[in-house]
Amino acid sequence: MRATYMYGAGDVRVIDVPDPVIKNPTDALIRVVGSCICGSDLHPYHSMAPSARGSSMGHECVGIVEDLGRDVTTVQKGDLVITPFAWSDGTCDFCREGLQTSCRHGGFWNAGDVAGLQAEAVRVPLADGTLVPVPVEESSPLIPSLLTLSDVYGTGYHAAVKARVTSDTSVTVIGDGAVGLMAVLSARRLGAEQIILMGRHKDRTDLGREFGATEVISERGDEGVAAVRELSAGDGTHVVIEAVGHMPAYQQAIGVVRAGGVISRVGVPQYEDAPIGFGSLFGPNITLTGGPAPARAYIDTLLPGVLDGTVDPGRVFDLEIGLDAVPDGYRAMDAREALKVLVRL
Amino acid sequence: MRATYMYGAGDVRVIDVPDPVIKNPTDALIRVVGSCICGSDLHPYHSMAPSARGSSMGHECVGIVEDLGRDVTTVQKGDLVITPFAWSDGTCDFCREGLQTSCRHGGFWNAGDVAGLQAEAVRVPLADGTLVPVPVEESSPLIPSLLTLSDVYGTGYHAAVKARVTSDTSVTVIGDGAVGLMAVLSARRLGAEQIILMGRHKDRTDLGREFGATEVISERGDEGVAAVRELSAGDGTHVVIEAVGHMPAYQQAIGVVRAGGVISRVGVPQYEDAPIGFGSLFGPNITLTGGPAPARAYIDTLLPGVLDGTVDPGRVFDLEIGLDAVPDGYRAMDAREALKVLVRL
Numbered sequence: 203m204r205a206t207y208m209y210g211a212g213d214v215r216v217i218d219v220p221d222p223v224i225k226n227p228t229d230a231l232i233r234v235v236g237s238c239i240c241g242s243d244l245h246p247y248h249s250m251a252p253s254a255r256g257s258s259m260g261h262e263c264v265g266i267v268e269d270l271g272r273d274v275t276t277v278q279k280g281d282l283v284i285t286p287f288a289w290s291d292g293t294c295d296f297c298r299e300g301l302q303t304s305c306r307h308g309g310f311w312n313a314g315d316v317a318g319l320q321a322e323a324v325r326v327p328l329a330d331g332t333l334v335p336v337p338v339e340e341s342s343p344l345i346p347s348l349l350t351l352s353d354v355y356g357t358g359y360h361a362a363v364k365a366r367v368t369s370d371t372s373v374t375v376i377g378d379g380a381v382g383l384m385a386v387l388s389a390r391r392l393g394a395e396q397i398i399l400m401g402r403h404k405d406r407t408d409l410g411r412e413f414g415a416t417e418v419i420s421e422r423g424d425e426g427v428a429a430v431r432e433l434s435a436g437d438g439t440h441v442v443i444e445a446v447g448h449m450p451a452y453q454q455a456i457g458v459v460r461a462g463g464v465i466s467r468v469g470v471p472q473y474e475d476a477p478i479g480f481g482s483l484f485g486p487n488i489t490l491t492g493g494p495a496p497a498r499a500y501i502d503t504l505l506p507g508v509l510d511g512t513v514d515p516g517r518v519f520d521l522e523i524g525l526d527a528v529p530d531g532y533r534a535m536d537a538r539e540a541l542k543v544l545v546r547l
Numbered sequence: 548m549r550a551t552y553m554y555g556a557g558d559v560r561v562i563d564v565p566d567p568v569i570k571n572p573t574d575a576l577i578r579v580v581g582s583c584i585c586g587s588d589l590h591p592y593h594s595m596a597p598s599a600r601g602s603s604m605g606h607e608c609v610g611i612v613e614d615l616g617r618d619v620t621t622v623q624k625g626d627l628v629i630t631p632f633a634w635s636d637g638t639c640d641f642c643r644e645g646l647q648t649s650c651r652h653g654g655f656w657n658a659g660d661v662a663g664l665q666a667e668a669v670r671v672p673l674a675d676g677t678l679v680p681v682p683v684e685e686s687s688p689l690i691p692s693l694l695t696l697s698d699v700y701g702t703g704y705h706a707a708v709k710a711r712v713t714s715d716t717s718v719t720v721i722g723d724g725a726v727g728l729m730a731v732l733s734a735r736r737l738g739a740e741q742i743i744l745m746g747r748h749k750d751r752t753d754l755g756r757e758f759g760a761t762e763v764i765s766e767r768g769d770e771g772v773a774a775v776r777e778l779s780a781g782d783g784t785h786v787v788i789e790a791v792g793h794m795p796a797y798q799q800a801i802g803v804v805r806a807g808g809v810i811s812r813v814g815v816p817q818y819e820d821a822p823i824g825f826g827s828l829f830g831p832n833i834t835l836t837g838g839p840a841p842a843r844a845y846i847d848t849l850l851p852g853v854l855d856g857t858v859d860p861g862r863v864f865d866l867e868i869g870l871d872a873v874p875d876g877y878r879a880m881d882a883r884e885a886l887k888v889l890v891r892l
Contacts, residue, residue: 364834467829471829481819483838487648487838490828494832
């Protein structure tokens, strides 16, 4: 079958690989209907050291169950399923607490003997804990929105939930990528009435307004901080969702958060050390939270709104390509020509 | 009157200064009955640059109201009052939210024209918002416990509240100073059933056991981390309260916190940059919280237990001195000969 591999910064190829097979009785085999390129895929696209072996890519997918290990009971052949961006047993204490990204027996795609999802098919470990069947045909116009439940919608929602957004909290979202826009949608869903979106791409921030942003700030750095403070009585907002992952975004978050407030990070940090002392977090009693979203945990909550059309998170996809065009998809996202790329198989 | 000033690292003197006077109609004048030396006073005691003018010291006090500005309505001359370690108006949005340390019109002792509380008397700004009258005589044996409400008990409680300690959370407290021990007492009060205290001073950790610690770990660094993990099924605890403020304590906190858990800091950080990236906080979805405690906010909650003898936080004082002996008190605390020093006037 065909699958996507990265061989170094900027070097993405779609190659022939052996078809996946059932290895364990808890596995499922999935024929991929739709996959995505993620903003986080751009981090290795910028920095990966050359590798002769390459790295399997992709962690978002909607597909059809083609085969099942003998112990799998919760999905059937032919089911359309969502695969969250981590696989998990669904039964350990972390899974029961809703932190499937720390599952005691689970893991992430593209690691060990588990391949990535930008491919024609994939072996899914721990299928009972991982997969969510959805009563939808693969020709459904809901496929893009269902795909967002694999990662970006759940990630935006995680940011808002960890920040404890309610109708009483003002919110700033830093970053107008897909996760930032999903954070806007999620904050609105949780009742926030003021949602300031910081982003520079008008087509994206326009979509952010439709998802619930009440104000858009295109300035960055000190000017951006001053603009947000002007919109929040000089104080900053109760919640700041940082959906970028670079240090300037973190510094901006410190600049626009209100004393006693929360910075919630879902952009994968591209730094290790950062300011957290008296002058940044400690003095004003700022809470810092966030991390990789347990997307699986949120599907039950978010799926009904997708199925009944209350929300349409699939609008974040503005480029749809076939599998062999995936290298072009990476280029388009890297050049900011595409907000988020849907790979349709 | 006599008052305590610091003139540089290790240089504390009790000197004659003019008696305080009412300056604003919202002021009160307090005759100090008891004050304290705080662990945080040791930070400048180690590092303060020499100063000819010196710095007024002390931020904890119980006293008797001697005089009042004409606008003060909530306390009367002769009242015994607790003064929290920040002064605040009690009416702004931050105060109403319980974050008096960020009061729009308040501030801290030893700053601007507001003096410190290791003195015979003090002018208290915004007396209505700041002072809490208590129906107790100045000869009462409750004075030490009431003094802890000025800072350390409220600070330990803040750590536990910000970490959302409940009966379902296991807790590690790093640091066997007064704040660490008050964090143990507070975590127990909030229902925690496993409280691991990390500290090396047996007399202090013995008191910690009486306050509710279920286990004591005297090792530090990697050995200390391994010991806590052994007590928590290899996972670390849901909550870690960091009551020291130095970088090794923060690193230890990262080592013993369970995935999805909370690190709550109340030791004043003696660093600005620290690890918060994928390998420390982000990957395992750790929340970092804490800051200077709004002690005023917690007095209403904690006072009844002190008055009825349910708790006896005043046991953290193991040395009682007069005002002129304050320099010796600093030396005793710095040498770890005293856990916490009560200055009795």
